[in-house]
Amino acid sequence: MRSRSRSALAALACALVAAPAAAQTPSAGPSLDSLVVRLANMSAVTGLEDAMALELAAALPGAVTDAAGNVVVSRGSGDPTRVALCPMDEVGYVVGAITPEGYLTLRRVGAAAMGPLYDQFLEGQRVTVFGSRGPLPGVVGVRSVHLTRGRPTAADEPFNLDNAYVDVGATSAAGVEALGVGLLAPVTRAKRAHRYGTDLVAALDVSARASCAALLEATLRLPASGARGTAVAAFTRRRNLRWDGASFVVIARAHGAAATDIVLLGETATADSLGAGAVVTARDSLPAAQGFQAATAWSLPTRYARTPVETVSLRDVAALADRLQAFLGGHGQ
Amino acid sequence: MRHGGTGAQRHGAPLVAALLAMCVAPRAGHAQQPPIGVAEARDIVSRLVETYGVSGHEGPVREAVIKLLPAWANPTIDSAGNILVRAGAGDPLTVYVAHLDEIGFVVAAIRENGQLELRPAGGFFPSLFEAEPALVHTAAGIVPAVFMPRDSVGRSPARNPGALRADPGTASRAATEALGIRVGDALTMPKSYAGLAGTRATARSFDDRVGATAQLLALRHLDPRRLRHAVLFVWSTREEVGLDGARFVAEHVGTSEHPARVYAIDTFVSADAPLEIKTFADAPLGGGAVVRAVDNSSVTPPALVDSLLALARARHIPLVAGTTNGGNDGSTFTRFGVPDVGLGWPLRYAHSPAEVIDLRDLVSLADVIQLTAERW
Numbered sequence: 001m002r003s004r005s006r007s008a009l010a011a012l013a014c015a016l017v018a019a020p021a022a023a024q025t026p027s028a029g030p031s032l033d034s035l036v037v038r039l040a041n042m043s044a045v046t047g048l049e050d051a052m053a054l055e056l057a058a059a060l061p062g063a064v065t066d067a068a069g070n071v072v073v074s075r076g077s078g079d080p081t082r083v084a085l086c087p088m089d090e091v092g093y094v095v096g097a098i099t100p101e102g103y104l105t106l107r108r109v110g111a112a113a114m115g116p117l118y119d120q121f122l123e124g125q126r127v128t129v130f131g132s133r134g135p136l137p138g139v140v141g142v143r144s145v146h147l148t149r150g151r152p153t154a155a156d157e158p159f160n161l162d163n164a165y166v167d168v169g170a171t172s173a174a175g176v177e178a179l180g181v182g183l184l185a186p187v188t189r190a191k192r193a194h195r196y197g198t199d200l201v202a203a204l205d206v207s208a209r210a211s212c213a214a215l216l217e218a219t220l221r222l223p224a225s226g227a228r229g230t231a232v233a234a235f236t237r238r239r240n241l242r243w244d245g246a247s248f249v250v251i252a253r254a255h256g257a258a259a260t261d262i263v264l265l266g267e268t269a270t271a272d273s274l275g276a277g278a279v280v281t282a283r284d285s286l287p288a289a290q291g292f293q294a295a296t297a298w299s300l301p302t303r304y305a306r307t308p309v310e311t312v313s314l315r316d317v318a319a320l321a322d323r324l325q326a327f328l329g330g331h332g333q
Numbered sequence: 334m335r336h337g338g339t340g341a342q343r344h345g346a347p348l349v350a351a352l353l354a355m356c357v358a359p360r361a362g363h364a365q366q367p368p369i370g371v372a373e374a375r376d377i378v379s380r381l382v383e384t385y386g387v388s389g390h391e392g393p394v395r396e397a398v399i400k401l402l403p404a405w406a407n408p409t410i411d412s413a414g415n416i417l418v419r420a421g422a423g424d425p426l427t428v429y430v431a432h433l434d435e436i437g438f439v440v441a442a443i444r445e446n447g448q449l450e451l452r453p454a455g456g457f458f459p460s461l462f463e464a465e466p467a468l469v470h471t472a473a474g475i476v477p478a479v480f481m482p483r484d485s486v487g488r489s490p491a492r493n494p495g496a497l498r499a500d501p502g503t504a505s506r507a508a509t510e511a512l513g514i515r516v517g518d519a520l521t522m523p524k525s526y527a528g529l530a531g532t533r534a535t536a537r538s539f540d541d542r543v544g545a546t547a548q549l550l551a552l553r554h555l556d557p558r559r560l561r562h563a564v565l566f567v568w569s570t571r572e573e574v575g576l577d578g579a580r581f582v583a584e585h586v587g588t589s590e591h592p593a594r595v596y597a598i599d600t601f602v603s604a605d606a607p608l609e610i611k612t613f614a615d616a617p618l619g620g621g622a623v624v625r626a627v628d629n630s631s632v633t634p635p636a637l638v639d640s641l642l643a644l645a646r647a648r649h650i651p652l653v654a655g656t657t658n659g660g661n662d663g664s665t666f667t668r669f670g671v672p673d674v675g676l677g678w679p680l681r682y683a684h685s686p687a688e689v690i691d692l693r694d695l696v697s698l699a700d701v702i703q704l705t706a707e708r709w
Contacts, residue, residue, distance in 0.1 A: 099607075116488065116490055117463075117490060121464060123460070123461065124458070124461040124685035124686055124687045125461075125465075125686055126527065126686070136530075137527040137528075137535065139687030139689060140687065141608055142458070142608070142685045142687065143606070143609060144609070144682060144683035144684065144685075145456055145457050145458055145685075146456075146657070146683055147604060147614060147683075151610070156491040156492050158490060158492045163608060165608070167529070167681070167682075167687075167689055168529055170530045192466070194466035194477060194523070196466075196476075196501060197501065197503065198502065304479070304481070304482050307464035307482045308465055309465065309466060309481075309482070311479065
């Protein structure tokens with residue numbers, strides 16, 4: 001079984017992993033590193049995580065999709081139940097309107113507070129529009145610096161979403177429609193994970209994606225049986241709308257469990273020093289059927305959080321995978 | 334904006350008529366060259382925009398351009414790093430200049446903690462590079478890094494992040510230097526070419542790789558035996574930091590060879606974009622090449638603008654005239670009495686990572702260059 005699981009991971013890595021952005025060799029294992037890059041390069045706007053869910057389900061033997069759309073896999077049976085939850089989604093955008101000139105305007109999706117510069121990181125950058133005929137490249141327009149010269153200086157306020165016009169090369173609304181792009185099509189920054197230093201990887205939301213890669217790796221290492229109790233790994237939807245995917249898993253599978261038996265992944269822990277292997281733990285909670293369910297947050301040390309160069313260490317990701325394997329296998333936190 | 338259909342009636346009609354009589358009819362005895370097409374333009378410009386060359390660090394672009402020259406060309410490199418290709422013989426000499434360099438950063442200092450202090454090379458909004466991936470172009474090769482986000486944001490941050498730094502993922506100056514990074518190295522964002530709908534495309538550094546490509550396309554398609562006078566094609570260095578490479582050429586050629594005209598082949602920064610004020614510079618993408626008749630560095634004599642528009646119209650080459658902001662390499666020649674004819678193509682989102690062009694405009698620009706070299 002172990003070899004089958006490893007094969008599944010290797011197959012996912014080989015079949016799906018895009019070419020890494022940079023050339024430096026990290027210290028962690030190649031399959032997990034590739035998986036981190038692969039997941040970081042994917043887009044999964046809150047509430048619109050289907051593509052990510054399909055890929056994760058395909059990589060996890062025995063995985064099911066629950067009523068909330070989460071991808072869940074169980075190993076073992078009986079009590080106690082240990083649950084590890086990792087959110088798939090990211091704060092992104094959908095097409096809010098299409099102008100007569102063929103530009104797309106945007107509506108942000110997700111209630112999480114992302115800071116006053118989050119939308120500014122779109123300005124003048126490449127985006128991906130997920131139309132009905134597949135992903136399309138586009139760019140968010142910006143004024144040409146030359147044409148601002150000699151004119152009154154505007155207030156130095158951050159770029160905001162009301163000025164975000166996505167240019168996909170169309171020249172009319174009908175041209176946009178012909179590309180398979182309509183209202184509500186998901187839009188995210190174009191993703192390309194960036195490796196640097198000896199073992200660092202930078203990408204938007206990489207801390208959560210790397211945590212999910214670690215959970216996937218840990219789950220694939222688990223034996224089908226033999227562990228004490230039940231181990232549940234869940235890749236959840238809609239973190240950025242009150243964590244309601246994760247809440248559904250807890251309500252359905254771990255109601256009343258001890259806080260130490262519910263591990264919540266995907267939050268960031270600000271840290272200057274990366275790569276020491278540490279995983280930050282903290283008491284946390286999730287909305288439950290009534291009130292809140294206590295849980296434990298395991299967060300990767302993260303630099304430049306909530307920016308396009310959010311950075312984690314692949315050594316830390318490997319350590320997280322080991323620790324998750326131990327936890328799910330019944331060897332404690 | 335003025336279209337080619339109106340200019341000829343307003344200025345220099347006798348000159349236009351004389352030039353057309355001389356120039357429009359093809360000369361007998363030479364086989365027709367195949368037309369310049371969008372596919373060939375795409376192939377060359379995509380290669381050039383995926384090559385890096387911050388001002389003063391143009392080596393990789395210079396090598397790429399030389400490799401793409403036609404077999405008959407005999408390029409020389411002057412001491413300013415410019416590429417020069419001569420064709421034809423006889424007076425008067427005409428000169429074409431497109432620049433090799435792109436905007437970026439230079440390492441100004443390496444801090445004790447390993448981080449890099451940066452100095453901009455060229456004019457742009459620093460906010461477009463904040464918290465983006467970075468590449469350090471060292472003597473030993475490319476080293477990945479990141480442009481750091483500002484240290485603190487607060488509730489009401491300014492758009493401008495101030496001076497940017499880069500983090501190569503080290504914790505000490507020694508570790509940074511061990512990666513091969515030195516003060517003076519260039520930094521850029523990674524970049525790639527991507528096709529958009531139709532004939533539109535996006536990349537960083539279309540300014541001025543489109544101009545460099547247009548000159549290459551014209552050279553590859555013109556027959557040097559058809560030239561009626563000497564032509565000098567220049568791919569210049571350090572345009573974005575002060576027109577330095579072109580100035581070097583002007584000082585050497587301007588006094589000794591007395592060119593009749595210099596054509597600055599560079600971006601027409603267009604207001605054809607959703608956030609721009611359209612009181613001038615509104616050249617539409619896909620509408621063809623643009624005579625950059627007035628900018629911040631030069632004014633093209635109206636008679637030349639009109640005759641050029643008429644010539645293009647007679648050959649059914651899309652060409653319009655307009656005014657935009659910015660300077661151009663040709664302006665370094667005017668103090669030697671050489672008229673500066675700016676030729677460009679409409680560019681959206683100039684000096685950003687998301688520049689957008691229409692490849693048809695590149696083809697049109699290359700056609701105009703070939704036409705003027707052979708017939709004007």
